[in-house]
Amino acid sequence: MSADKLSRAYLFILQVVINRFKGTAMDSPEGKPQTQERLIGDLRLVIENAEELLKNTDQYTSVLYQNARAKLALALSAATEELARFEDDQLNRMIEATNAADAPNAAPSGEARILRAFN
Template sequence: MPTQQRLIGDLRQVIENAEDLLNSTDRFRTGSYQSARDKLAQALAVANEELERFEEAQLARMIAATHEANVRCNDSTGEAKVLRAFH
């Protein structure tokens, strides 16, 4: 799923940029700056949760696909199963 991989990569980049922005504006903690920083921090927290959810779902799909391949190919040893996971 290249599209999903790209989405995850894009989300990681947005999170990194938002973290950089928060860090570089740390000294601006008054009035509208603080309000904007608070909104960005909240959005960043949501984005991190969403990224974690995407990554967990992707990992679960990979594990399931590997298991299905192990069953289909009659992989009975641990070595065979591990090798199948990397092919």
């Protein structure tokens, strides 16, 4: 496979995965956690494969390969940033859900918490 075709294939795959993230499954809190985790896992895998491709094509010095690698590196950088944002969003939703679940049981003082533990 030529460098240009390989680069376009990986750019396409990265774009498809990122677009899946930008859909309602990641942007809405009512999205299924398993779906969100699967999408994050998919993006991690694509990023790892793209990084490996960059490492394995480092020895090619032709302009065509270097251009293809540069495009892939830019897409990889964008995908890595998106992954970090998605992971941060998921973590924030988990923290909010934990706080919401804990709110009815929250006690204002340490003494009240201890007494609640024995009741």
